[in-house]
Amino acid sequence: MKKLYTYALIASLLFVSCSDDDDPIAVNEEEVITTMIVTLVPSDASTNITLKTQDLDGDGPNAPVVTVSGNLKASLTYAGSVKFLNETETPAEDITEEVEEEDTDHQVFYTVGSPLVMNVVSTNNDSDGNPLGTKFKIDGISSAGSGKLTFTLRHEPKKPNTGLTDAGGSTDLEATFDIVVE
Amino acid sequence: MSIFINFRIGNFNLDMKLKLPILILSCFLFSTLEIYSQNCDYNFSGVVIDLHDQSPLSNATLLIEGTDNIAISDNNGYFKFSGLCPSNYSVTVSHLKCKSKTFSIKLDGNLQKNLKLEHHINELNEVIVLAESDKRSKTIFENKISNELINDNSSSVLGDVLKNVSGVSSINSGNSIVKPIINGLYGSRVEILNNEVNIQDQQWGIEHAPSIDINSAENIYVIKGAGALQYSGSAIGGIIIAEPSKTLLKDSLYGKTLVFGGSNGKGGSIMSKLTRTYQSGWFSTIQGTFKRFGDFNAPDYVMSNTGFIDKSASFQIGLNQYNYGFELFLSSVNNEIGILRASHLHTAGDQVRAINSDSILYVDEFTYKIAHPNQKVTHNLAKLKVYKRFQDFGKVTFQYHFQNNKRLEFDIRRGINKNTSSTDLRLKTHTLTLDFDSNLFEKFDFKYGIKGEFQNNFPNPETGVKRIIPDYDKYDFGTYFISNLKLNKNWLLEGGVRYDYSKIDALKYYRKTFWESRNYNNIYSNIVINELTNQVLTNPVRNFNNFSATIGLSKKINNFNRVLLNYSIGSRAPNPSELFSEGLHHSSARIELGDLSFSAEKSHKIGLTVSHKKNNINININPYINSINDFIYINPTEIQQTVRGSFQVWEYMQTNARIWGIDTDINYDFTEKFTLKSQISYLKGIDTTNDKPLINMPPLNFKNEISYRNLKFHNFLLSIQSDFTFKQNDFPNNNFEVFVPTTGKMELVDVSSTPSAYHLLNLRSSVEFKKENNIKIKVGLSINNLLNISYKNYLNRMRNYSHDLGRNIILNLNLIY
Numbered sequence: 001m002k003k004l005y006t007y008a009l010i011a012s013l014l015f016v017s018c019s020d021d022d023d024p025i026a027v028n029e030e031e032v033i034t035t036m037i038v039t040l041v042p043s044d045a046s047t048n049i050t051l052k053t054q055d056l057d058g059d060g061p062n063a064p065v066v067t068v069s070g071n072l073k074a075s076l077t078y079a080g081s082v083k084f085l086n087e088t089e090t091p092a093e094d095i096t097e098e099v100e101e102e103d104t105d106h107q108v109f110y111t112v113g114s115p116l117v118m119n120v121v122s123t124n125n126d127s128d129g130n131p132l133g134t135k136f137k138i139d140g141i142s143s144a145g146s147g148k149l150t151f152t153l154r155h156e157p158k159k160p161n162t163g164l165t166d167a168g169g170s171t172d173l174e175a176t177f178d179i180v181v182e
Numbered sequence: 183m184s185i186f187i188n189f190r191i192g193n194f195n196l197d198m199k200l201k202l203p204i205l206i207l208s209c210f211l212f213s214t215l216e217i218y219s220q221n222c223d224y225n226f227s228g229v230v231i232d233l234h235d236q237s238p239l240s241n242a243t244l245l246i247e248g249t250d251n252i253a254i255s256d257n258n259g260y261f262k263f264s265g266l267c268p269s270n271y272s273v274t275v276s277h278l279k280c281k282s283k284t285f286s287i288k289l290d291g292n293l294q295k296n297l298k299l300e301h302h303i304n305e306l307n308e309v310i311v312l313a314e315s316d317k318r319s320k321t322i323f324e325n326k327i328s329n330e331l332i333n334d335n336s337s338s339v340l341g342d343v344l345k346n347v348s349g350v351s352s353i354n355s356g357n358s359i360v361k362p363i364i365n366g367l368y369g370s371r372v373e374i375l376n377n378e379v380n381i382q383d384q385q386w387g388i389e390h391a392p393s394i395d396i397n398s399a400e401n402i403y404v405i406k407g408a409g410a411l412q413y414s415g416s417a418i419g420g421i422i423i424a425e426p427s428k429t430l431l432k433d434s435l436y437g438k439t440l441v442f443g444g445s446n447g448k449g450g451s452i453m454s455k456l457t458r459t460y461q462s463g464w465f466s467t468i469q470g471t472f473k474r475f476g477d478f479n480a481p482d483y484v485m486s487n488t489g490f491i492d493k494s495a496s497f498q499i500g501l502n503q504y505n506y507g508f509e510l511f512l513s514s515v516n517n518e519i520g521i522l523r524a525s526h527l528h529t530a531g532d533q534v535r536a537i538n539s540d541s542i543l544y545v546d547e548f549t550y551k552i553a554h555p556n557q558k559v560t561h562n563l564a565k566l567k568v569y570k571r572f573q574d575f576g577k578v579t580f581q582y583h584f585q586n587n588k589r590l591e592f593d594i595r596r597g598i599n600k601n602t603s604s605t606d607l608r609l610k611t612h613t614l615t616l617d618f619d620s621n622l623f624e625k626f627d628f629k630y631g632i633k634g635e636f637q638n639n640f641p642n643p644e645t646g647v648k649r650i651i652p653d654y655d656k657y658d659f660g661t662y663f664i665s666n667l668k669l670n671k672n673w674l675l676e677g678g679v680r681y682d683y684s685k686i687d688a689l690k691y692y693r694k695t696f697w698e699s700r701n702y703n704n705i706y707s708n709i710v711i712n713e714l715t716n717q718v719l720t721n722p723v724r725n726f727n728n729f730s731a732t733i734g735l736s737k738k739i740n741n742f743n744r745v746l747l748n749y750s751i752g753s754r755a756p757n758p759s760e761l762f763s764e765g766l767h768h769s770s771a772r773i774e775l776g777d778l779s780f781s782a783e784k785s786h787k788i789g790l791t792v793s794h795k796k797n798n799i800n801i802n803i804n805p806y807i808n809s810i811n812d813f814i815y816i817n818p819t820e821i822q823q824t825v826r827g828s829f830q831v832w833e834y835m836q837t838n839a840r841i842w843g844i845d846t847d848i849n850y851d852f853t854e855k856f857t858l859k860s861q862i863s864y865l866k867g868i869d870t871t872n873d874k875p876l877i878n879m880p881p882l883n884f885k886n887e888i889s890y891r892n893l894k895f896h897n898f899l900l901s902i903q904s905d906f907t908f909k910q911n912d913f914p915n916n917n918f919e920v921f922v923p924t925t926g927k928m929e930l931v932d933v934s935s936t937p938s939a940y941h942l943l944n945l946r947s948s949v950e951f952k953k954e955n956n957i958k959i960k961v962g963l964s965i966n967n968l969l970n971i972s973y974k975n976y977l978n979r980m981r982n983y984s985h986d987l988g989r990n991i992i993l994n995l996n997l998i999y
Contacts, residue, residue: 023689023711023712023719024641024643024652024653024689024691024719025643026643026691026714026717026719027643027645027646027647027648027649027691028646029646029647029648030597030598030599030646031595031596031597031599031646031647033825033826034825035825036825053825054825055823055824055825056716057693057694057695057696057716058693058824058825059648059693059765059766059773059822059824059826059829060693060694060695060696061695061696061699061822062695063822063823063824064823064824064825088716090715095596098596098597099596101597102596102597105596111923111924111926113923113926114926148923148926150923152923155528155594155596156594163924164923164924165924168543168544170526170527170528170529170532170594171527171528171529171531171532171826171827172528172596172826173825173826173827174529174531174826174827174828174923175825176921176923
């Protein structure tokens, strides 16, 4: 009988050690950028224009929702800023801070698709004096029309560079907006 | 919580239209052969070989006890007795400075056996006779990688050394992550055994190299197909068996040290192994390897961040008696591997840049430093084996294995996570096996065994990255019966069955949007155990009942010709990656999705081997056809937009597939000193349901090697190998288009096109010096890719980002003592 107890004890120990009923903890992805908000402040102090792309499921099946709050005016210049958010966390995490902290490893590029004509230039630099691009200005907008404006955030690009084509690195974000110029 | 039950048994339905003619043809082939019936006209011949370097031993004396029948091995180690009657004989083999040893042979036909002698040890206490009975399957041709080849490639990885076997190629992620492909199949479909332990190291990923140091093995065998049922029923590609050296029953201490230096990667390796044996049967072996390479070179540039460090060690202790014994084996493999920096891309747009670029996207100065992205993989293994032989009953073997695999993958990350790995998997496996090798009947041998296995996977959540492989417990139970029956002196019938039960019990977080897009919220609502804002915690449980079987015939036509025919059924349960993948696979810039509902894969393989072996020529031709039902493959389905950019979505799917091919090995000693070695591997893989080619099928490969060996002059060897790989013309078109802002257009992402054919020349040379005190020194110089050809390999996942390796000059020094 004593033997039986011993066996039972050993068996129960085996089972206890094999079964681990704790649920795994959920991973909140800290680095995911779900949202980019571009704010354009017009030179005539009229309403700001907001370009926004938001993809709350990250790499999940849902496509990002892209919105443009208004049209640009050919007669104006704009002061722009870019904000990156991780909205899977509550409250949303501002990834822009991280990008600006590691400024030499990042750069925001702007690509103006034809037939749009405008100059988009970075107005803030990294600690080495190369463009960072989270702040920028738009001028030289000529004529009315519509086209695509793309923002690309590159991680570890070659710096300095002459633009996206020779920057290398890997793309952390790429968002294209349909822009109308009045 | 609920349980899915899926009860499936291997599908016996054959495509008779195709297979029947082969069977008829084979039967016809056998029946037309004459059968000998003379007495006292048998030959016993073979070659006496030095166990250590496989070189032939001349002037060994062989005496049949009780007669004056003596044979002396010639310069090639060859001996022959003729005019023997069927009987049991005792043959004594002796060699200069060696203690003679007598052993028994049973003659009931012409017999050819190679006798291996421990040459450099003065007293010979054991003659290892490599006879047919050592083989794992008698009706599937078994390819062997010799110890000499392993020694000559001690700084290489397993996958590269195995390419010396026809029908074996590899799928690579760069030059250090090399996964063997057997007859077109790889990953979970190929089992790797290291000293009888089925390595459990997350073989599902293409970028997961097998955790094994070839230096711990003495010989490596390749069995194509699922026929070796005592090891596994799911190895529908094949089995690779790495065996440590057999130990001697004598008091001795011996070892070897191999030193390597390679110009490409400016690195090298050192490996040492020491074995102590005792007359009483006790033995122990200790072995260690250290390899270090910096960035490797393509012909025109440095492939930045491709260096690696490998630290491995093994220890073995045991008692080896005829009637009983035990063995404890410990092994640890630690790899740190750099991943080509230029392959670190994020989006489809990045892929376009890489593919359309003339050169590599990222080049830096040569360095030994391994930066991110990289992998750190540790595989620790412990094995305990006990056996006992009972008279008139058989041999009973019990084994326990424990394996601990830890895999860290580092990515280029941002912020506080910069030095945190993005994958951290810990896989623990416990295995118990009990095998019985029968001695009950004289004519009828059989083996029976059972296996139980428990596996736990823990993906560490502290990575801060969504886990692709979930937490799971896996339970396996297997049982097999294999046997062979000698029908008469020329015919042998082999058969076996195996049953495997497998249960996987996982805890997986799904992205809510994915869960709903697959309609899992309706189909699998009962497995949800917790709902969070964006994620659902689920408890999927799957059960698989797999059946596998093999049947084969071996027919000895005459002394020189032999035909083997084998039909094997294998079943493989889907692996965790195929079931649960869901998310971005960073290293391939694509989103990979598994499927919870998969059933097991069923393979039906017929293989025929025709062997011809006569004095100086040895030819093996091996045609095969493998028909796989519910073949799991990954296929691109759509383009997904995310804030990061566009990604191609690859979904695991099931289809029916057929792979057929032919492997040929020719070895021809056209003079005493010159040898020609040819190897041709050809195969075709088709998705029969969708009538399109299968992806990643090895293209036609043709290898020819001419070597000159002078046994009289320090065993001088000079050989040149031509390795011709054709362009793979059969591939599925998985190209897609993506919007590229810089051009303002949709651009084609050509991920499918295959690289052009290439021809590599490899040179090998060596000399040996023997010292009085049994020390042998071998010095070798090899040059791989002699002409520094710039080429791309279809089966290298990095082919879109860089060329393959340039010229490599290797100097090696083998010290055997």
